[in-house]
Amino acid sequence: MPATPETDAATKGRGRRAARASGDDRERAILETAERLLEERPLSEISVDDLARGAGISRPTFYFYFPSKDAVVLTIIDRLVAAAAGSREQALATLAEGDLRAGLRQGLEDLYAAFRARRAVVLAAAELRTTNEEARELWTQVMEGWVADVTAVIEAERARGAAPGGQPARDMAIALVQMNERVQYASFAAESPSLADERVIDVLVDIWLRAIYGSADPG
Amino acid sequence: MPATPETDAATKGRGRRAARASGDDRERAILETAERLLEERPLSEISVDDLARGAGISRPTFYFYFPSKDAVVLTIIDRLVAAAAGSREQALATLAEGDLRAGLRQGLEDLYAAFRARRAVVLAAAELRTTNEEARELWTQVMEGWVADVTAVIEAERARGAAPGGQPARDMAIALVQMNERVQYASFAAESPSLADERVIDVLVDIWLRAIYGSADPG
DNA sequence: CGAGTTAGTCAACAAGTTGTCGAAAAGATC
DNA sequence: GATCTTTTCGACAACTTGTTGACTAACTCG
Numbered sequence: 458m459p460a461t462p463e464t465d466a467a468t469k470g471r472g473r474r475a476a477r478a479s480g481d482d483r484e485r486a487i488l489e490t491a492e493r494l495l496e497e498r499p500l501s502e503i504s505v506d507d508l509a510r511g512a513g514i515s516r517p518t519f520y521f522y523f524p525s526k527d528a529v530v531l532t533i534i535d536r537l538v539a540a541a542a543g544s545r546e547q548a549l550a551t552l553a554e555g556d557l558r559a560g561l562r563q564g565l566e567d568l569y570a571a572f573r574a575r576r577a578v579v580l581a582a583a584e585l586r587t588t589n590e591e592a593r594e595l596w597t598q599v600m601e602g603w604v605a606d607v608t609a610v611i612e613a614e615r616a617r618g619a620a621p622g623g624q625p626a627r628d629m630a631i632a633l634v635q636m637n638e639r640v641q642y643a644s645f646a647a648e649s650p651s652l653a654d655e656r657v658i659d660v661l662v663d664i665w666l667r668a669i670y671g672s673a674d675p676g
Numbered sequence: 677m678p679a680t681p682e683t684d685a686a687t688k689g690r691g692r693r694a695a696r697a698s699g700d701d702r703e704r705a706i707l708e709t710a711e712r713l714l715e716e717r718p719l720s721e722i723s724v725d726d727l728a729r730g731a732g733i734s735r736p737t738f739y740f741y742f743p744s745k746d747a748v749v750l751t752i753i754d755r756l757v758a759a760a761a762g763s764r765e766q767a768l769a770t771l772a773e774g775d776l777r778a779g780l781r782q783g784l785e786d787l788y789a790a791f792r793a794r795r796a797v798v799l800a801a802a803e804l805r806t807t808n809e810e811a812r813e814l815w816t817q818v819m820e821g822w823v824a825d826v827t828a829v830i831e832a833e834r835a836r837g838a839a840p841g842g843q844p845a846r847d848m849a850i851a852l853v854q855m856n857e858r859v860q861y862a863s864f865a866a867e868s869p870s871l872a873d874e875r876v877i878d879v880l881v882d883i884w885l886r887a888i889y890g891s892a893d894p895g
Numbered sequence: 896c897g898a899g900t901t902a903g904t905c906a907a908c909a910a911g912t913t914g915t916c917g918a919a920a921a922g923a924t925c
Numbered sequence: 926g927a928t929c930t931t932t933t934c935g936a937c938a939a940c941t942t943g944t945t946g947a948c949t950a951a952c953t954c955g
Contacts, residue, residue, distance in 0.1 A: 479902095479903090483903090499806070499807070501806070501807045504940090504941070504942085505941085505942070505943085506940095506941085506942095514903095514904080514905090515904070515905050515906085516905085516942090516943090517904075517905050517906080517907095517943090517944080517945090518903075518904055518905065520942095520943070520944080521902085521903065521904075524943095525942085525943085526942090583806065584806045584807075587718070587720070587802065587803045587806055588718070588720045588803075593867075597867065597868050597869075600868075600869055601868065601869055604869045623882055623886075624875075624878060624879050624882050625875075627869075628871055628875055628878075628879045629879065629882075629883070631859070631862075631869045631870065631871055631879075632855060632859050632871065632879050632880065632883055633855075633883070634869075635855065635858040635859050635862055636851060636852075636854065636855035636858065636859075638858060639854040639855065639857060639858035640850070640851050640854050640855075643850075643854055648812075648816065649816050649819075649820065650816075650819055650820055650823045650846075650850050650853075651850065652847055652850055652851065656843075656844075656847055659843060659847075660843050660847045660848065660850075660851050661851065663842060663843050663848075663887075664848070664851055664852070664883070664887045667842075667886045667887050667890040667891065668882075668883045668886050668887060668890075670890070670891075671886040671887075671889070671890020671891060672886065672889075672890060702932090723911090723912070723913085724912085724913070724914085725912085725913095733932095733933080733934090734933070734934050734935085735913090735914090735934085736914090736915080736916090736933075736934050736935080736936095737932075737933050737934065739913095739914070739915080740931090740932065740933075743914095744913085744914085745913090
């Protein structure tokens with residue numbers, strides 16, 4: 458049973474000091490403003506003042522609700538990650554049913570869809586990761602969870618003789634999961650080069666299957 | 677003949693306004709200070725003042741030599757990229773000799789070594805990429821160059837019947853090159869999860885070969 | 896109801912950053 | 926040594942972030 462990211466623990470203490478009353482509205486307004494602004498411009502070009510004004514409060518009042526701009530984004534990321542954890546559960550269930558090819562595709566597809574639906578947040582998360590230790594830790598937990606799952610799958614396939622041996626399963630899992638992260642990010646950001654939206658899953662699934670089941674013999 | 681990144685054009689106008697005299701020393705001092713400081717802490721925690729003081733000049737004088745902190749880092753990245761272009765030439769030559777397996781491994785190894793030797797710069801480049809358009813463009817050129825090379829190799833192997841068909845060669849190339857970028861970055865940053873230094877090449881080569889030569893049939 | 900705690904608000908401040916301007920110092924040139 | 930160009934930096938303006946202290950609205954319990 459691989460670990461689920463501890464979104465509860467991570468959330469603790471991120472928001473307002475105490476909580477009650479109509480202040481919930483303000484908190485929500487700040488979060489919504491952040492998401493809205495992130496669709497228009499990168500995190501680095503959004504100031505605390507922008508967030509405060511967007512939520513109809515002054516800057517000092519903002520600090521009553523959140524300790525920093527980063528904390529707002531971290532809260533948003535937490536929620537996205539928690540939502541994505543849902544698709545993971547489902548993918549593992551499908552996988553347990555036996556058809557790995559279909560299960561794998563389904564899993565990657567669901568995850569891609571979940572993140573794609575909130576591109577702006579994913580992009581902000583990547584940006585935050587470069588400067589914010591807490592964001593790095595959160596992402597580490599997410600990645601470790603996926604790597605653990607994939608490692609287990611690869612080992613199971615090898616054990617039942619369906620997949621040939623090769624590099625250590627965990628090493629393969631790390632590279633594959635990181636490939637997905639990078640390819641999907643590039644696609645969200647519409648970098649160049651990047652895979653077209655509707656090609657992403659086909660290409661990733663193909664490489665995964667070949668990496669897991671194929672041999673490395675040039676003809 | 678795939679494109680080489682235009683490091684010459686990109687460098688233009690990045691440094692000082694005019695150029696001559698002993699000001700070269702100062703310029704070098706700034707660049708060296710930047711590289712030195714980047715080994716100790718991330719780019720976001722280095723100020724123009726740090727750079728100036730490190731080079732023994734005042735902050736306004738810094739602006740005589742470079743228009744911004746970003747410009748300094750961009751110059752450093754330019755040089756690293758130009759150096760890395762060397763290994764690429766060599767890899768293509770080895771590849772042309774025929775033994776793709778060895779050539780591929782050699783190419784990935786050389787590139788990895790070139791970047792690994794200046795981890796701090798690579799990490800700074802990644803950080804800068806999230807906020808600086810020019811850095812993104814520079815990296816785009818580098819990536820497009822590699823993708824073009826790899827696409828050509830895959831197509832050649834398919835044409836001579838050594839590799840089976842599958843996803844479009846360019847799509848495969850994009851995913852593989854982006855995988856390498858991400859895996860290597862994680863290793864440099866000692867993220868968790870990440871591949872241990874001495875495992876990186878083995879794992880990447882294995883996945884590349886399976887992706888290029890393998891089929892996607894689960895047993 | 897009314898004194899007291901609590902939640903919510905913000906003007907004003909402190910400290911840090913970036914980038915610019917204009918005047919002065921240092922060097923080269925004739 | 927008068928003149929032009931390069932180099933240098935003190936002082937300033939603009940913009941951040943985060944804090945403090947005082948003020949208001951509301952609730953609460955005797």
